[in-house]
Amino acid sequence: MAGFSLKHVYEAQQFDRELLEIVFNVADDMKASLTGDRQYARELEHSIMASLFYEPSTRTRFSFESAMSRLGGKIITTENAREFSSAAKGESLYDTIRVMSGYADVIVMRHHEAGSAKKAAEASAIPVINAGDGAGQHPTKALLDMYTIKDNFSEIHGLKIAMVGDLKYGRTVRSLTYLLTKYNNIKLYFVSPSVCRMEDDIKNFLDRMDIPWTEEEELEKVLPIVDCVYMTRIQKERFQDPDDYRTAAGKYVLNLEKAHMMNSNAIIMHPLPRVNEIPREVDTDPRARYFEQAGNGLYIRMALLYLLLKN
Amino acid sequence: MAGFSLKHVYEAQQFDRELLEIVFNVADDMKASLTGDRQYARELEHSIMASLFYEPSTRTRFSFESAMSRLGGKIITTENAREFSSAAKGESLYDTIRVMSGYADVIVMRHHEAGSAKKAAEASAIPVINAGDGAGQHPTKALLDMYTIKDNFSEIHGLKIAMVGDLKYGRTVRSLTYLLTKYNNIKLYFVSPSVCRMEDDIKNFLDRMDIPWTEEEELEKVLPIVDCVYMTRIQKERFQDPDDYRTAAGKYVLNLEKAHMMNSNAIIMHPLPRVNEIPREVDTDPRARYFEQAGNGLYIRMALLYLLLKN
């Protein structure tokens, strides 16, 4: 694809507006092909994807492996990659990746240490895609979130987006916020308990980019205003006092009653898995988009595999 | 296939005589194709099967994955599915299945809780096949048992079938008995120690269906009479007194001497794995059918995948 210059995908920051558009256009093609002519069904027939997971993440792994399969590609897979570099044997990530480069055409790596994906990319003769590296990045997740927003609104310009829940530790909301800054004239609403507010680095970054944001504690205030509510789970272990946790967890629940406070063409997103923060009664509301969002991961990953391997 | 109306396969009770005949006919086709023209080798080329195993069962998983591969299909697989819904994350089976529906065309699920397969089927937009759910059902196993009997006798009508060993807890014999009632004029012989007799619910059901049955403790009495002996393992943990176990385990062994008491055209079945209840000396006896029976699992699963995905 003219203009797609990446050799690896290790962090959301690699993507500028132009690259995002390329990926999203190819994702659109992939989506259309699956319900239509299946023109990509043998596109990567002679390629092998290695799923190199240093910790299990079945959901992410399945999404990538489904994407590769939909393109006709072959898969070799492990959720046991730590065994490669067991303490006893002590092999470096560098050596592991060099060896893997001889067995596959693209590596999808999940690792427990932040920064591992970039290190792997530097060692690798074949493309590396980061499927999450510890507290670091999970760029394909940020891309599918952004794609879901783009897919639901003809124009990103002017959108008002609320992020709700654990904004301090939530890797997904941080990365999505970063990608949103590639588009102009949006407004962000950060809705969270005080103990898990969005960090200053992101707020300062938004200020530098001249993107307006505001902080709220009350979900109800924001619901009637915004075009998109991005819900996340609030985790018990962030709170010192169990009572504080119960209060917060109760407050940031988007039930059907609250969903009805939203605009009729607004959307509800969630990175999944959810626990109680969105009850199942909301699933049939036309605003609910979280299963569609999970499904979009397939098209984004098909697009990335295609772009990295056919370029 | 005209007449095949199922969307999912979660329990043996879904199959009436007509559905059984359809499945068995397609299984015959599949078997013939593998040694012949391989006409189905690319039939499911564009389909993905997700093996979603909440507990390992390599044997069953391999049988399904071999079946899908023989049809040209693709596979994404985990024996680690509990991680999806880990206690920490707490995702419901409903959500897991909804997400999986976006990644695959058919789900083969193994679960530790009885009733899970039916729940999964209700949540799923794509076909679900039960590969065993706890103490519940393992319908494809019952089908392959029934298919093996049908394959060995031109006529089910009039057959005398003995079930031997642990009839109380044995999921396979209970399900097979159920399927046998779809055929007329058979007679059943339940041979077991008193602590693991066939349960009353099945016996009452047989009475209602007017199917004669009898209980025996002595294997030797039954061997000369029956057309089929279905052996199962007796498990130590069913017995309070270890001596009782040793007596029972010794009694329900079908060695070559006892096999010779059977009719020359009778058959010996076993769901495998076996331990001591059939010594290896019997393997070369022409009556031994347990490895053929395991192999039939492939044709039955090919047939079901084909029927569910091509209908």
Next chain:
Amino acid sequence: MAGFSLKHVYEAQQFDRELLEIVFNVADDMKASLTGDRQYARELEHSIMASLFYEPSTRTRFSFESAMSRLGGKIITTENAREFSSAAKGESLYDTIRVMSGYADVIVMRHHEAGSAKKAAEASAIPVINAGDGAGQHPTKALLDMYTIKDNFSEIHGLKIAMVGDLKYGRTVRSLTYLLTKYNNIKLYFVSPSVCRMEDDIKNFLDRMDIPWTEEEELEKVLPIVDCVYMTRIQKERFQDPDDYRTAAGKYVLNLEKAHMMNSNAIIMHPLPRVNEIPREVDTDPRARYFEQAGNGLYIRMALLYLLLKN
């Protein structure tokens, strides 16, 4: 392939000079096809390989599965095969292999007990390839080592080869030595600390075959003389005194300075994973061949799969 008579591959001793040449020629073809016409890309399209690993060995498993994929074949895989024959169920290897024979066209087995591969081969109706059985054999590794030497020298005749490190417990150096004896007029240099010298059985075998060998403790003495240095890891647990270990580990390190003592057309091999015995600075030296060596595993395994399944 005319002349390839093996039904299974369970030990290096099965290969005579003629069989080695056949395997290496096919491996050359496979290698050429991957960067060229990919003429073998659908060769095994209708075949299934079962990876039956009783213990994890991701590196070896990936190499075999990549080989099968490059030939267009399908894969069913487990690193959990012990579950098949769990203590509770107690199934014999014989039964497991008989059942597996119905699901696949070739079995690649890794087992924790020496001799298991040969036992499996005897039970199996389909080809079995040994991917390592405990302290026993790992024949495909010996073949790829031998292939790497052959690939780097127009003539094996007259080569001087040093083996360095743990020669007592190193399965790879023992098997490679065995294969080298199939070629005439070579000379071997065994370089190791006294506690891990090459065993007498191999030395006596070399004497009987009239192949000259010598033992050294100083790596530097040998480096200027030989054509090939085969490095291995020295393991701490072989030494009673930790100081002895540190001395030995320090002594048998091939750094860049020492590499420069070697002939310019000599080569450095290592079975990988490495720890400190070859620092990364050596990787860019033209003598370094260990990553190429790992890559050669792919061609050898493609060749074996092809020969076993197409013959």
